[in-house]
Amino acid sequence: MSKARSRTVVTAMALASALLLASCGSSGGSTGDGKTLKLWHYEGPDSAMGIAWNQAIAEFKKTHPGVKVEFEAKGFEQIQKTASMVLNSDDAPDVMEYNKGNSTAGLLAKQGLLTDLTPEVTKYGWDKLLSPSVTTTSRYNTQGVMGSGDWYGVPNFGEYTMVYYNKDLFAKNGVQVPTTPEEFTAALAAFKAKGITPLADAGAEYPAQQYLYQLALTKADRAWVNAYQLYQGKVDFHDAAWTYAANTFADWVAKGYLAKTSSGAKAEDAGVSFISGKYPIFFSGSWWYGRFKTENKFAWGSFLWPGSKLTLGSGGNLWVVPKKAKNKQLAYDFINITMKQGIQNTLGNNGGIPVAASPTAITDPASKTLIENFNKISAADGLAFYPDWPVPGFYDDLVSAVQKLLTGSAKPDQVLDELQKAYDAGAPKS
Amino acid sequence: MTARRHQPANTYPLYLIPGAVAFLAVIVYPFALNVYYSFTNWQGVGSPSWAGLANYRQLMKDSQFWQSFQHSLAMVVAMAVVPTVIGLVVAAALFDFVAKHFGSKLAAVLRACFYLPQVLPITVAGIVWSWILAPENGSLNELLKAVGLGGLRQDWLGDPHFALYSVMAVMVWVQLGFPVVIFMSGLQRVDPALHEAAELDGTSWWQRFWHVTLPQLRPEIYVVMLWCTIAALKVFGAVYVLTKGGPADATDVPSYFSFATFFEKTQVGYGSAIATVMTVLILALTVVGLSFQTRAEDAR
Numbered sequence: 001m002s003k004a005r006s007r008t009v010v011t012a013m014a015l016a017s018a019l020l021l022a023s024c025g026s027s028g029g030s031t032g033d034g035k036t037l038k039l040w041h042y043e044g045p046d047s048a049m050g051i052a053w054n055q056a057i058a059e060f061k062k063t064h065p066g067v068k069v070e071f072e073a074k075g076f077e078q079i080q081k082t083a084s085m086v087l088n089s090d091d092a093p094d095v096m097e098y099n100k101g102n103s104t105a106g107l108l109a110k111q112g113l114l115t116d117l118t119p120e121v122t123k124y125g126w127d128k129l130l131s132p133s134v135t136t137t138s139r140y141n142t143q144g145v146m147g148s149g150d151w152y153g154v155p156n157f158g159e160y161t162m163v164y165y166n167k168d169l170f171a172k173n174g175v176q177v178p179t180t181p182e183e184f185t186a187a188l189a190a191f192k193a194k195g196i197t198p199l200a201d202a203g204a205e206y207p208a209q210q211y212l213y214q215l216a217l218t219k220a221d222r223a224w225v226n227a228y229q230l231y232q233g234k235v236d237f238h239d240a241a242w243t244y245a246a247n248t249f250a251d252w253v254a255k256g257y258l259a260k261t262s263s264g265a266k267a268e269d270a271g272v273s274f275i276s277g278k279y280p281i282f283f284s285g286s287w288w289y290g291r292f293k294t295e296n297k298f299a300w301g302s303f304l305w306p307g308s309k310l311t312l313g314s315g316g317n318l319w320v321v322p323k324k325a326k327n328k329q330l331a332y333d334f335i336n337i338t339m340k341q342g343i344q345n346t347l348g349n350n351g352g353i354p355v356a357a358s359p360t361a362i363t364d365p366a367s368k369t370l371i372e373n374f375n376k377i378s379a380a381d382g383l384a385f386y387p388d389w390p391v392p393g394f395y396d397d398l399v400s401a402v403q404k405l406l407t408g409s410a411k412p413d414q415v416l417d418e419l420q421k422a423y424d425a426g427a428p429k430s
Numbered sequence: 431m432t433a434r435r436h437q438p439a440n441t442y443p444l445y446l447i448p449g450a451v452a453f454l455a456v457i458v459y460p461f462a463l464n465v466y467y468s469f470t471n472w473q474g475v476g477s478p479s480w481a482g483l484a485n486y487r488q489l490m491k492d493s494q495f496w497q498s499f500q501h502s503l504a505m506v507v508a509m510a511v512v513p514t515v516i517g518l519v520v521a522a523a524l525f526d527f528v529a530k531h532f533g534s535k536l537a538a539v540l541r542a543c544f545y546l547p548q549v550l551p552i553t554v555a556g557i558v559w560s561w562i563l564a565p566e567n568g569s570l571n572e573l574l575k576a577v578g579l580g581g582l583r584q585d586w587l588g589d590p591h592f593a594l595y596s597v598m599a600v601m602v603w604v605q606l607g608f609p610v611v612i613f614m615s616g617l618q619r620v621d622p623a624l625h626e627a628a629e630l631d632g633t634s635w636w637q638r639f640w641h642v643t644l645p646q647l648r649p650e651i652y653v654v655m656l657w658c659t660i661a662a663l664k665v666f667g668a669v670y671v672l673t674k675g676g677p678a679d680a681t682d683v684p685s686y687f688s689f690a691t692f693f694e695k696t697q698v699g700y701g702s703a704i705a706t707v708m709t710v711l712i713l714a715l716t717v718v719g720l721s722f723q724t725r726a727e728d729a730r
Contacts, residue, residue: 081693084474107696111475203588204676261565263677264588273566393695396675403677409590410678426695 032094032326036068037334041097042076048290048352049157049316055346056338063337067330080104087113092322095331100137100153100318101389102145102229103426108320109152110144115321117151120332126154126339129356131378134158134315137385143428147230153318156338158353158374159286160313160383161210163306167299169196169280181218181307188257191280197256200279201406202270203263206388206395207284208402210312211258213387214283216245217310225310225384231428237420238413246412250405263406285312289370290351304373310384311377315355391426461709468702474692478699485703495704498675498682501594505665505683508598509605510658514651516602517609520544522639524610525617526625541614545607552604556671559600563587563672587673590680597672597681604668605661609654616650617643652723656716663712684708 037060043049057069072093079086080099086092087108098105108114121127127135134155141149170177170187173194178184191198201208217225219241227233236242252258262270267284274282275295282288283305292300305311319338321331337343344354345361353374362368377383388395401419404410410418468485470478489495529537547555562569563586571583586596624646628638644651666685669675675682675690684704692701 084696088475103696107473111473113475204674261585261588264565264585264593264673269564269566278566392697393690396690396694399674399676400678403588403590407588407590407677409680 032328032330034327034330035066036070037064037095037327037330038070038072038093038325039095039334040072040074040079040093042074042079043097045073047287048347048350051350052343052347052352053338056334056343059337059340059343060334064330064333083108084111084113087322087324090324092324094321094325094327095334096320096322097317098153098320100146100155100314100316101385102140103389103392103394105137105153105318105320106140106144106146107392108144109140109150110142113323114152115323115325115328117154117321117332120335121151121154124332124336124339126335127151129339130155130315131355131375133378133381133383134355136383137315138318145230145428147226153320154335154339155315155318156335156344156355157316157347158313158355158378159316160353160374160377161214161283161285161311162302162304162373164274164282164284164288164292164300164302166274166277166280166296167301169277169298173280175280177301177303178306179303184306188252188281189255192256197259197279198281199252199258200270200274200282201258201262202265202267203403203406204265204399205267206386207267207270207282208258208262208406209387209395209398210285211283212245212249212398212402212405213312213384214305214308215248216241217312217384218305218308219244220310220384222310222381229385229390231390235420235423235427237416237423242416242419243412246405246416249402250408250412253406253408258406260406260408263403286353286370286374289366293351293366302370304377309380310382312386313374313377313383314385316353391423394422394426397422464702464709465706467699468706470699472698473696474698481699485700486707488700489703489707494679494682495684495687497679498684498687501681501683502663502665504594504598505601505662506659508601509662509665510655512598512602513605513609513658514654517606517613517654518644518647518651519639520606521610521613521617522643525614526635526638526643537614541607541610544610547604548607552667553671555604556600556668560587560672563596563600588677590677593673593677593680597668600672601662601665601668605658608658612650612654613647616647620646649723652719656719656723659719660712660716663715664708 039057041049041053043053045051045054057071061067061069076099079096083096083098083104084107098108105114130138135151136147138146138151138153138155139149140146140152165177169175169191173191173196175187175190176183178187188198199211201211223233224239224241228235249258253260270279270282271284271288271291273279275292277298289302319331319335321328321335325331339356341356341358341361344357348354348357348362348367348371349364351367351370353371357371362371388398397419401415404415404418405412467478469481469483471481471484472478524537524540528540565571565583565585565588568586570586574580574582584592587593620643624642625638628642633641664685665683666689669681669683669686670689673681675686685708688701688704688708691697691704695701
């Protein structure tokens with residue numbers, strides 16, 4: 001090889017290597033200039049949170065002249081699946097909405113990807129606005145387990161599950177609104193006798209597993225929840241609560257209270273089937289409330305699951321500040337604005353559950369009831385979180401489990417065995 | 431002393447550099463990292479801890495992985511075997527019958543129609559099929575009801591007894607266009623005299639297809655089978671959109687299993703082991719397939 005040619009090859013390779021290294025490396029690590037707030041969240045623009053946060057952005061711009069807000073609307077799954085990679089890069093946002101729980105915010109906190117917000121929580125007084133049961137999901141210990149330790153997120157709304165029912169269908173079929181577990185089962189049987197499948201359901205997504213968890217909660221107490229969610233005790237999927245839940249769920253499928261055909265349905269399908277008036281009952285979260293208010297063409301109401309002191313629910317998603325955020329002070333200012341009464345009132349009047357609204361400012365009677373119920377549950381320490389939180393990937397395990405119960409492809413005992421195996425594999429070994 | 435003839439410098443290797451760099455950056459480097467992570471326990475950030483062969487030992491006795499691998503074999507049937515067989519018949523029919531009797535334009539239009547699913551993004555096709563196959567108000571069930579076959583209605587994607595077959599049927603629909611196009615172009619390469627001679631000998635269409643068309647299309651069949659088998663082994667998009675591996679793992683495939691292990695369970699080490707095993711299997715299959723094809727072509 002001639003010298004000239006070898007020089008060309010070496011130069012080309014050096015250039016190519018430089019390009020390769022540049023493409024593999026980070027995109028610069030400049031610190032923030034205090035002029036841009038990079039904000040990500042995944043709430044729909046028409047949802048209570050979307051509306052309230054748009055207002056918060058407007059207010060932030062007013063109080064921070066010259067600061068640009070770079071808002072990016074993300075999808076829940078998008079953030080859920082890429083958060084650790086994004087937050088580990090230099091492109092992390094300054095403030096981001098993130099799902100709460102051990103396997104989500106807890107995992108990020110444990111990995112050192114989130115800023116400890118404890119000093120700001122005290123400085124701004126956010127802790128005084130939030131009830132203790134709501135703050136459970138804000139604090140994580142060094143193992144990433146919620147309930148104690150430093151603050152890694154701030155929720156500014158709450159959520160819980162309830163039984164939505166179609167008043168018109170109840171009246172038309174002469175079914176009484178149940179107040180006890182027995183009356184609830186009797187109502188299901190009464191609808192079935194009229195040829196109506198009573199419960200709207202979706203096995204491919206969260207609704208079916210929430211029925212299962214709620215059934216377990218009717219036989220559970222706070223210690224049971226703490227053992228399951230916070231690893232404060234032995235978790236036995238063959239205990240009385242889980243056994244009752246799996247057997248009752250399978251029994252309800254056999255009796256036709258839950259449709260076998262719901263095994264492949266998605267949450268949206270279940271919600272829409274309730275909205276269309278096909279099913280008289282749908283057990284799901286307060287996140288449906290605003291939509292039902294707008295779209296239901298019939299009289300409807302809601303009540304808490306009869307005979308249960310515990311229900312699924314928690315503080316809402318968290319505002320988190322990534323460790324690598326460049327403009328943390330702006331992020332704190334923004335979170336503080338979302339906690340102010342004006343924004344909280346907007347949240348409350350649009351079907352959301354604010355944590356710091358003025359009771360007199362909520363004018364809509366339905367919203368008032370929704371918020372009052374949440375406060376009641378929260379004050380009675382009745383929020384039992386969600387079944388998929390304890391271990392990473394448990395959501396998929398639960399989907400698979402309830403699909404087996406719905407299709408009858410496994411017995412309740414086998415399903416509980418599988419859940420035990422998946423839980424034990426993912427729970428911290430201590 | 432004789433004058434040395436000036437030989438032009440061979441500059442070809444220079445042109446290979448960009449491709450080689452891209453190959454290193456996009457294929458070799460990530461794959462090497464993936465193999466490295468497969469020997470560790472890692473949650474995706476922080477420091478991985480060395481685990482040796484633990485992930486592979488776990489994989490060997492993981493019934494969910496082997497079940498997902500069985501589903502992959504079903505996908506090979508749906509994405510390679512069935513489309514190749516149907517594709518041969520369709521291509522021969524379009525080339526030999528439709529083009530002759532109704533004109534080549536109609537044959538070209540029909541070929542494009544068969545190819546259309548290949549152009550559609552799999553997410554779009556998947557969503558549309560999930561509507562068609564929905565248990566309530568799905569078009570297929572409504573159609574069955576309308577023609578008096580209401581008793582055959584099923585929860586096509588939600589019942590573990592039907593879900594895998596439903597996904598397979600969708601994949602046949604997706605894949606069919608590829609062999610049709612390849613085989614039709616292959617047929618244009620075949621000497622028409624062969625068909626004409628067979629026709630003069632009084633053979634039936636089927637005899638001509640079996641004794642002339644099929645042997646002539648052997649190279650294309652190898653290419654299509656190999657290509658589609660590889661596509662089947664790494665199928666992901668359709669499963670993700672249609673069933674997410676459910677119901678009750680009935681449609682789980684290794685690529686989705688690996689994805690869920692990576693991103694849902696954040697077990698990056700184990701997910702990497704699954705991906706590595708898949709890659710090795712696909713590479714082995716490719717090498718065997720290619721050598722088989724080369725031997726068959728050399729024997730011609």
